[in-house]
Amino acid sequence: MSPPNDHGEPEDGDLVEAGPAVEIPAEVSEAVRTLIRWAGDDPDREGLLETPRRVAKAWREYARGYEEDPCRHLARTFEEVGGYDEIVLLKDIPFQSHCEHHMAPIIGKASIAYLPRDKVVGISKLARVLHGFARRLQVQERLTAEVADCIWQHLQPKGVAVVIEATHACMTARGVNTPGVMMTTSRMMGTFREDERSRREVLALMGY
Numbered sequence: 001m002s003p004p005n006d007h008g009e010p011e012d013g014d015l016v017e018a019g020p021a022v023e024i025p026a027e028v029s030e031a032v033r034t035l036i037r038w039a040g041d042d043p044d045r046e047g048l049l050e051t052p053r054r055v056a057k058a059w060r061e062y063a064r065g066y067e068e069d070p071c072r073h074l075a076r077t078f079e080e081v082g083g084y085d086e087i088v089l090l091k092d093i094p095f096q097s098h099c100e101h102h103m104a105p106i107i108g109k110a111s112i113a114y115l116p117r118d119k120v121v122g123i124s125k126l127a128r129v130l131h132g133f134a135r136r137l138q139v140q141e142r143l144t145a146e147v148a149d150c151i152w153q154h155l156q157p158k159g160v161a162v163v164i165e166a167t168h169a170c171m172t173a174r175g176v177n178t179p180g181v182m183m184t185t186s187r188m189m190g191t192f193r194e195d196e197r198s199r200r201e202v203l204a205l206m207g208y
């Protein structure tokens with residue numbers, strides 16, 4: 001089953017609803033109705049009649065990252081930056097994802113930094129790359145690695161540092177039921193991995 005291709009603008013990560021043209025396959029509606037029955041309720045009662053459509057629409061949004069290659073946002077770069085050769089950091093970017101084990105929300109923030117070699121990218125693009133990978137079924141480790149690898153490959157910088165902190169609803173709202181606990185992951189590449197002073201500097205800028 002292929003996702004709808006009616007998105008065009010706005011781009012991935014923008015806070016909009018899936019468009020009205022979204023067609024919901026009968027098998028998706030039926031799957032949600034089955035889940036409602038499994039949960040112990042009646043999918044034909046009035047309050048739940050529209051729920052399969054709403055859930056399907058919501059999942060088109062949660063899974064928008066599958067509709068594109070998030071690294072495409074790094075295609076447009078700038079070389080004229082007045083000789084700037086220090087760290088570029090986008091700090092505390094809020095994001096939402098879903099864990100691939102329980103399809104439960106992962107809610108957190110990411111700090112993304114790189115040390116440019118000969119080109120920089122429009123700063124919003126770092127957040128777009130993050131959202132493109134986050135709007136998929138994920139584990140936090142892979143999300144962290146995918147964002148860092150994408151920047152490393154497409155900007156060929158001297159260093160990349162990505163730190164993500166998130167809460168996992170599968171831990172806070174079920175299972176081990178431990179609210180308030182955060183998971184932290186990081187990926188350091190190039191200078192930030194090899195040079196202790198650079199690593200400390202970027203972590204300090206991020207507030208760690």
Ligand SMILES: Nc1nc2c(ncn2[C@@H]2O[C@H](COP(=O)(O)OP(=O)(O)OP(=O)(O)O)[C@@H](O)[C@H]2O)c(=O)[nH]1
Nearest residue numbers: 099100101102138139140141168170171174175176
């Ligand atoms: N490493 C990692 N683990 C995750 C992530 N998201 C969820 N998990 C964990 O994935 C694990 C799945 O464990 P399973 O034993 O297969 O599933 P489960 O029986 O539902 O486990 P519990 O959550 O402990 O009830 C759990 O320990 C989750 O906390 C993530 O992003 N990274």
Ligand SMILES: [Zn+2]
Nearest residue numbers: 099101102170
């Ligand atoms: Zn989970």
